[in-house]
Amino acid sequence: MPIIETAPEPRVRRRRGVNLVAATTEVLRERIFAAEPGALIGSLHALARSLEVGIVTLQQAARVLEHEGLLEVRRGPGGGYYGARPDDASLERAFDAYLRVHPTTWEEALDMTSLLFNELVAAAAGCADTALRAQLGAMGERIEHCVTEGDLGAFEFEFQELLFRMVRRPLFEMLTRVTLHYATTRPGAPVHALDHDLAGWKAGRRRIIAAILARDGALARFEADRSNRAVILRHLASARG
Numbered sequence: 001m002p003i004i005e006t007a008p009e010p011r012v013r014r015r016r017g018v019n020l021v022a023a024t025t026e027v028l029r030e031r032i033f034a035a036e037p038g039a040l041i042g043s044l045h046a047l048a049r050s051l052e053v054g055i056v057t058l059q060q061a062a063r064v065l066e067h068e069g070l071l072e073v074r075r076g077p078g079g080g081y082y083g084a085r086p087d088d089a090s091l092e093r094a095f096d097a098y099l100r101v102h103p104t105t106w107e108e109a110l111d112m113t114s115l116l117f118n119e120l121v122a123a124a125a126g127c128a129d130t131a132l133r134a135q136l137g138a139m140g141e142r143i144e145h146c147v148t149e150g151d152l153g154a155f156e157f158e159f160q161e162l163l164f165r166m167v168r169r170p171l172f173e174m175l176t177r178v179t180l181h182y183a184t185t186r187p188g189a190p191v192h193a194l195d196h197d198l199a200g201w202k203a204g205r206r207r208i209i210a211a212i213l214a215r216d217g218a219l220a221r222f223e224a225d226r227s228n229r230a231v232i233l234r235h236l237a238s239a240r241g
Helices: 020-034 044-051 055-067 088-101 106-124 130-145 149-167 170-184 194-213 217-240
Strands: 040-042 071-074 080-083
Touching: 020 040, 020 044, 020 055, 020 080, 040 044, 044 055, 044 080, 055 071, 088 170, 106 149, 106 170, 106 194, 106 217, 130 149, 130 194, 149 170, 149 194, 194 217
Parallel strands: none
Antiparallel strands: 040 080, 071 080
């Protein structure tokens, strides 16, 4: 009978100049991600022995991981340290906090959303789901009925959500949601830039949708970039005026 070798569990390596709690946190994080969500990672004393660290060090590392949403400490019978996973909302809040803590301007955030949107529409051109493609075609026919700022906002939200379903890229979705929310809630953000040229916005969205339906990712990316640049130019012109 063949012997199946398993990789040894990571242990804390003591190195000069490296904080022991930080090193313990990183190794424990590796063990959590290597296990299924909700799996028992070990008891306090068993983990301390396994990681070759003190009880206090392990408890401090555990508090960090609890805050990250990666660890659940259960007490009493059947207690111990259990691995967990933060939900999407927690991850989005963490990224939003990062943008707010660092000196990021809304212009930088808008640059990110523009780049992500360009890639999102290009990826959507590769979607083979006939039902989703039919929904996109129907959306294209509804563009002409957008006449107010509210209509435009509702269409953009539905368009983005449909693209997310067509592409199914969780990282794209999270980054787009957070950067767009951050950009449009900053003081001075050009949230109404599109309604100054509704005809241009409609034409741009029609071209993007047509390129996606034609399965031409390069053209979809080009049209998205052209629309984004038009919005920026309109904003600059209005600011100068």
